[in-house]
Amino acid sequence: MQINIGSAERALRLILGIVLVALPFLAGLSALWTWVSVIVGLVLVVTGVVRFCPIWALLGIRTGGRE
Template identity: 80%
Template sequence: MQINIGSTERALRLILGVVLVLLPFLTALSMLWTWVSVIAGLVLVVTGVVRFCPLWAMLGICTAGRK
């Protein structure tokens, strides 16, 4: 697993992921949107922490500055 997420993208993923995980607790989302929000948030947080995105790897995208 090669790093393919740069520092700026990593910070954005972590911030947006935490917001999406907390969103259902701050608003009155339906059950479906609660699950969508939490799952999407967790995916963003995990990919931000490990600095690897499988989708970016399949598409050949690298924002880390090196390949």
Template identity: 55%
Template structure:
């Protein structure tokens, strides 16, 4: 069941893409960070995944929904 709404999804795609691209575009800046660049990329991948599937496990645990409830 989806719990990520349209605006939330757009923000997740934008931030996720930026986080995935940042270590590659700012290679000199992220070089001293070492392993942190992998954390940045992994965070971006998680955001892109939750946007693609419209489901956020953290939202499910906290009972948060940013999408409207479908009426049957």
């Protein structure tokens, strides 16, 4: 697994992911939007932590790599 997420994108994914995971608990979203928000948030956090996005790999996109 090669790194394909750069530092700036990593920071953005981590921040946005944490916000999306916390949002349902702070805003009282409906059940459907709670699940959507938490799942998308967790995917962003995991891809930010491991610095690899499978969708970017399929599309041949690299925002980082040799850092």
